[in-house]
Amino acid sequence: xxxxxxxxxxxxxxxxxxxxxxxxxxxxxxxxxxxxxxxxxxxxxxxxxxxxxxxxxxxxxxxxxxxxxxxxxxxxxxxxxxxxxxxxxxxxxxxxxxxxxxxxxxxxxxxxxxxxxxxxxxxxxxxxxxxxxxxxxx
Amino acid sequence: xxxxxxxxxxxxxxxxxxxxxxxxxxxxxxxxxxxxxxxxxxxxxxxxxxxxxxxxxxxxxxxxxxxxxxxxxxxxxxxxxxxxxxxxxxxxxxxxxxxxxxxxxxxxxxxxxxxxxxxxxxxxxxxxxxxxxxxxxx
Amino acid sequence: xxxxxxxxxxxxxxxxxxxxxxxxxxxxxxxxxxxxxxxxxxxxxxxxxxxxxxxxxxxxxxxxxxxxxxxxxxxxxxxxxxxxxxxxxxxxxxxxxxxxxxxxxxxxxxxxxxxxxxxxxxxxxxxxxxxxxxxxxx
Amino acid sequence: xxxxxxxxxxxxxxxxxxxxxxxxxxxxxxxxxxxxxxxxxxxxxxxxxxxxxxxxxxxxxxxxxxxxxxxxxxxxxxxxxxxxxxxxxxxxxxxxxxxxxxxxxxxxxxxxxxxxxxxxxxxxxxxxxxxxxxxxxx
Numbered sequence: 001x002x003x004x005x006x007x008x009x010x011x012x013x014x015x016x017x018x019x020x021x022x023x024x025x026x027x028x029x030x031x032x033x034x035x036x037x038x039x040x041x042x043x044x045x046x047x048x049x050x051x052x053x054x055x056x057x058x059x060x061x062x063x064x065x066x067x068x069x070x071x072x073x074x075x076x077x078x079x080x081x082x083x084x085x086x087x088x089x090x091x092x093x094x095x096x097x098x099x100x101x102x103x104x105x106x107x108x109x110x111x112x113x114x115x116x117x118x119x120x121x122x123x124x125x126x127x128x129x130x131x132x133x134x135x136x137x138x
Numbered sequence: 139x140x141x142x143x144x145x146x147x148x149x150x151x152x153x154x155x156x157x158x159x160x161x162x163x164x165x166x167x168x169x170x171x172x173x174x175x176x177x178x179x180x181x182x183x184x185x186x187x188x189x190x191x192x193x194x195x196x197x198x199x200x201x202x203x204x205x206x207x208x209x210x211x212x213x214x215x216x217x218x219x220x221x222x223x224x225x226x227x228x229x230x231x232x233x234x235x236x237x238x239x240x241x242x243x244x245x246x247x248x249x250x251x252x253x254x255x256x257x258x259x260x261x262x263x264x265x266x267x268x269x270x271x272x273x274x275x276x
Numbered sequence: 277x278x279x280x281x282x283x284x285x286x287x288x289x290x291x292x293x294x295x296x297x298x299x300x301x302x303x304x305x306x307x308x309x310x311x312x313x314x315x316x317x318x319x320x321x322x323x324x325x326x327x328x329x330x331x332x333x334x335x336x337x338x339x340x341x342x343x344x345x346x347x348x349x350x351x352x353x354x355x356x357x358x359x360x361x362x363x364x365x366x367x368x369x370x371x372x373x374x375x376x377x378x379x380x381x382x383x384x385x386x387x388x389x390x391x392x393x394x395x396x397x398x399x400x401x402x403x404x405x406x407x408x409x410x411x412x413x414x
Numbered sequence: 415x416x417x418x419x420x421x422x423x424x425x426x427x428x429x430x431x432x433x434x435x436x437x438x439x440x441x442x443x444x445x446x447x448x449x450x451x452x453x454x455x456x457x458x459x460x461x462x463x464x465x466x467x468x469x470x471x472x473x474x475x476x477x478x479x480x481x482x483x484x485x486x487x488x489x490x491x492x493x494x495x496x497x498x499x500x501x502x503x504x505x506x507x508x509x510x511x512x513x514x515x516x517x518x519x520x521x522x523x524x525x526x527x528x529x530x531x532x533x534x535x536x537x538x539x540x541x542x543x544x545x546x547x548x549x550x551x552x
Contacts, residue, residue, distance in 0.1 A: 004153050008169045009143045010176075018176050025253040031146045036256070036264075037175055038148075038156050043263055045159065055230065057197055057238050061272045064350045074346040074365075074373070081367035086500035086516070088226045088364050089350075090240050091357035092193065096272030097350070100195055100238050102228050102500070129267045134199045134234030136155075137262040208488040212478045212503075212511070219505035224362035224378070226502050227488075229495035235488070240362070280429050284445045285419045286452075294452050301529040307422045312532070312540075313451055314424075314432050319539055321435065331506065333473055333514055337548045364502045366516050368469065372548030376471050376514050378504050405543045410475045410510030412431075413538040 008034075039137055047130045050108030057129045058101040058114045065095060066122035073120065077101065080113050096124075104133065146172075188246030194268040196239040196252045203233060204260035211258065215239065218251050234262075242271065284310075315413055323406045326384030333405045334377040334390045341371060342398035349396060353377065356389050372400075380409065422448075464522030470544040472515040472528045479509060480536035487534065491515065494527050510538075518547065 027033040046052045077084050083105040090098040103110045118126030165171040221243040228236040241248050256264030303309040322328045340346050353360050359381040366374040379386045394402030441447040497519040504512040517524050532540030
């Protein structure tokens with residue numbers, strides 16, 4: 001698995017802003033930053049194919065005082081317990097819960113689970129974060 | 139505003155998959171694709187107000203066999219232990235780790251923590267997902 | 277913080293079983309095993325004093341189909357959100373939940389939280405695991 | 415069944431606290447206390463049936479500054495990734511980590527994993543807590 005090298009051309013103004021980003025994020029050089037950014041795009045692309053095996057997280061913020069909401073979210077999660085590996089719950093304050101679900105499975109299925117949970121009445125905010133099982137990333 | 143040219147090095151396997159993406163999306167060449175992707179990253183980065191108190195997650199995928207990587211990531215996290223509420227680690231397989239950090243604090247600070255972790259050599263993929271502490275959402 | 281050395285006497289039969297334990301657990305020698313076991317007793321002793329700051333976990337197994345149970349457990353946990361740092365939920369199967377709460381605070385308070393959660397109707401099994409904040413253990 | 419005598423080395427700070435315990439509990443000497451504590455450990459170890467499928471947690475407290483320790487613990491956990499469902503890490507302070515592993519499998523196997531992790535040099539305190547998968551509990 002050798003390294004290959006190729007040239008990239010870029011407007012000075014864009015390059016300047018890119019270099020600032022490379023410095024701020026603490027990358028050793030431009031190549032390292034570009035590789036990371038490309039991997040990110042490739043991960044998102046894996047998710048475009050419904051059937052690819054991927055991993056990700058679903059983040060939910062809700063108020064546990066909404067009657068029956070914890071019950072409902074817990075029931076929904078158990079319906080899909082094979083795709084939801086683990087859930088971490090942070091008690092942000094007296095009212096607000098932050099729940100993070102780690103999910104693994106086919107992209108299409110995970111998207112549907114996320115949408116159903118996020119659409120649940122009482123969930124204030126929800127997000128699906130796409131990542132990968134790591135197998136195809138070097 | 140002249141064009142500048144610089145070299146990028148990349149593992150063959152990653153370059154191959156990148157080239158497939160360049161073709162699929164109809165870019166004229168690699169430079170054009172890279173410029174577009176970098177612009178995207180710069181745009182995404184601007185939306186948050188540095189000072190707002192937010193909650194969120196940082197998701198990392200890495201291979202724990204990279205020597206010293208677990209140590210380094212753990213040390214970095216402890217430096218910011220006041221902003222990182224809890225970390226969940228999923229042992230995806232013999233090689234791959236998925237780590238989700240639940241973070242809370244000022245948006246700017248969280249972004250810096252995330253960028254530093256994601257830029258760490260050996261981390262295959264990382265993402266910062268910002269959500270809210272729930273206080274301003276009804 | 278120097279090392280000190282002292283002699284211990286023990287019946288051959290007990291020593292034999294202890295040596296088997298040392299081997300099985302992979303300790304380098306008897307001293308290392310004895311130090312670990314003594315630390316364990318010291319941790320339990322910290323918990324005897326109501327006012328000492330300690331850490332621990334509360335493990336709960338329950339069936340989420342019991343009506344209102346998830347709601348109730350979530351409400352109870354939020355009442356004590358300052359002592360409960362984070363909760364991990366594993367969806368064991370369609371019915372059974374395993375929940376692990378990481379708690380930190382005064383021993384007496386943590387005991388009361390654990391007892392209340394474990395005594396909740398519908399919780400099949402619960403356990404308080406005593407550990408320490410690590411500050412007094414060398 | 416003769417008495418045997420062997421030497422034990424211990425940090426002064428730990429020995430001091432152990433001596434306080436010996437006095438408080440009214441033991442005649444250190445040997446008597448150590449024999450009692452070892453008997454306790456041997457008894458606790460016997461109750462489980464090696465082959466039963468159980469769930470549980472392994473709790474570890476350690477200082478992440480011990481060189482290579484995070485790497486080693488992460489490697490060990492990945493060797494047993496099929497039995498370790500998820501790990502939650504709490505950054506207690508600049509030094510101390512609290513890690514909770516949720517485990518599922520045969521009791522004997524889980525005990526061996528726990529003992530290996532707990533015996534790792536640098537782990538200050540560890541505990542295996544066994545509970546049930548909920549299937550046999552009504």
